[in-house]
Amino acid sequence: MKLLAIGGFTTALLLFVVVEWAARREGSRIPTFGDVCAYVMQYEVGPVPVGRIALFGFWWWMGWHFFAR
């Protein structure tokens, strides 16, 4: 079971790398991960930048979760 979990997470991380590589090829129709994040981050509700707050909050929490808690 442990190997299954490690294998699943490794597969997901490798797929992140492969899709990003595919996105960076010339003429690719796949946006880069940075472009996807930028697209999400421009979502606003009225004057509130909900997309930016959500992604910053998630990434801030990730750092705290791995390095501090």
Place this chain on the structure above:
Amino acid sequence: MEQQPELSADVPRAWDRPIVSVPILTFLSLVGGQLPSFSPQANLYTIGTGGALVWLGLSNRMPRRTVPQRLGSGAVWWVLPVMIFGVFEAGTFMLGSRDDFPTFSKIADPLLDDSLIRSAVYFAWLSAFWGLVRR
């Protein structure tokens, strides 16, 4: 009084070049990599560096890269790695993150005990954060 519009630039400024940002991020990562988990210093440092970047990212002080107006149909490929990761994270979390079926963070924790690996991962976290601030 007229509000300052959001800054947008594809041409990096002198201080925004890798030759400036990489050494700063490296220094911050090396410091962060020395702080052990669960310590007050690690909490303060992570909250402080992250908080500073959030403040920079939410204020309109930093020039931002051009945002794509729409995503092509190829964006659906990103669902695949996100879904696989999400399924395994949710599955391991719901089963209690046991030693024989651990969550991602439980697998990563022993690796992050090494200060060099910890600094390298810190660097990745801060670099990605800096990239988000510029978006």
